[in-house]
Amino acid sequence: MNKTRFLFLLISIVFFSCAKKKDNLQRKTTGKINIISVIIDDQLWNGEIGDSIRNKFASPVIGLPQEEPLFTINQYPVKLMEGFMTDSRTIIVVKKEDKNKFEIKKDQYASPQTVFHISGKSGAEILKIIEKNTPKIIQIIKETEITENQRIINQSLLNTNAISMDFHASFKVPSGYSYVIKKNKFIWLKKEIVSGNTSLLIYQVPIASIKKDSNLIANIIKMRDSVGELYIRGTELDTKMITEEGYAPYFSKIELDGKESYETKGTWVLKNDFMSGPFINYSIVDEEHNRILVLEGFCYSPSREERDLMHELESIIKSIKILK
Known part of the structure; x- marks a missing residue:
């Protein structure tokens, strides 16, 4: 009898321990890319x-031909700091x-998630805190959303062995993409997509073709226009892809996979045609392979x-790994 009671007690302890452990498991965040909740x-x-928050976090995205907000903002009163809005990846309180x-x-409240808490004794103090910390907040949100997009991409991947073999590099591409042109080094x-298409180009050029003088951006534009003339054309004659001349491109030096990058x-526009859209280059x-690898x-x-x-295109490109 004592053994039966002991066994029953043991099973009960294990059951309730498992149930409690399950209850303590953190919720997963939900929501589309580039959406933030402001409490x-x-x-x-x-x-x-509110004007300051909107001006900073919903400012126009750099490099798009039409105005679109950096992030989509959903605002909730503090008293509603419960339920589904706490499942957001990014929350600003x-x-x-x-x-x-x-x-x-x-x-x-959930994972993965970043919650930014801002409080002040007055409106002026709150504004100072927002002004001081906005660059850091935006950087963290951007990194979070790139990571989330890469997680989504990893769920179904295209076979990119051809890229690895030709370019000594690898990156994660969603299975929705297909090969349009597969040439030596291009x-x-x-x-x-329903409304059009998205594209990725991978090619390489000698280091001297970009770094031959100090005018890096002019050399990059010249490079991409020459590639567009060779490979990217419309259905009509003399319709090659070029960089839109009416708007100066945005240029910055960054680091990708530990290497200096631009x-x-x-x-972009199709010359003598009506088609156009944004690009990111x-x-x-890559000094080890004596080249500029272009994505x-x-x-x-x-x-x-x-x-x-x-x-999504930026997230794909930023998964790049240069192989030894």
């Missing part, structure tokens, strides 16, 4: 503080309190917003 009372949201504070909490991948964002200085993404989507399409 702030309506009185603050409809005033100068703004309150008036008896002390000035800026705090970052990871996985506070590959064009494309994905058809990021160029701008607009990464030129990686470019561009899209054509005249009836659809292009922010998230370009974000």
Whole structure:
């Protein structure tokens, strides 16, 4: 009898321990790419503080031909800090309190998640905290959304062995893409979407072709226009892809896979045609292989917003690994 009771007690303990462990498992975050939840009372949201948040976090995305917000903002009053909005990957909580504070909490309500807590004794103090910390907040959100997009991409991948063999490099490409052109040292991948298509180009050029003088951006534009003339054309004669001359591209120096790289964002057009769209070009200085490895993404989507399409292309490219 004692053995039976002991066995029953043991089973009960194991059962309730497992149930409790299951209850303690953190929820997974949900939501589309580039959406943030701002928890702030309506009185603050409809005033100068709300204007500051909108101007900074919903400012136009660099490099798109039409204005689209950097992030889509969903605002909720503080009293609704419960339920589904706490499942967001990014939450910004703004309150008036008896002390000035800026705090970052990871996985506070779900995972993966970043919650930014901003509080101040007055509206002016809150504005100062927002102004000071906005660059850091935006950088963290961008990195988070790139990681999330890469997680989604990893669920179904294209076979990229040809890229690894030809370019001594690998990166993760969604299975929705297919090979349009596969030549020696040039590959064009494309994905058809309802409103148009997105494309990835992979090619390489000698280091001297870009770094021959100090005018890096002019050399990059000349390089990509020559590649467009060779491979990217419309259905009509003399319709080659070129860089839009009416808008100066955005240029910055960054690091990809530990290597010096150049990021160029701008607009492409088909010469003598009506087609156009945004592009993002990464030129990686790979001294080990004595080359510039170029990865470019561009899209054509005249009836659809292009922010998230370009974000996917950026996420793909930033998964690059140069092989030894």
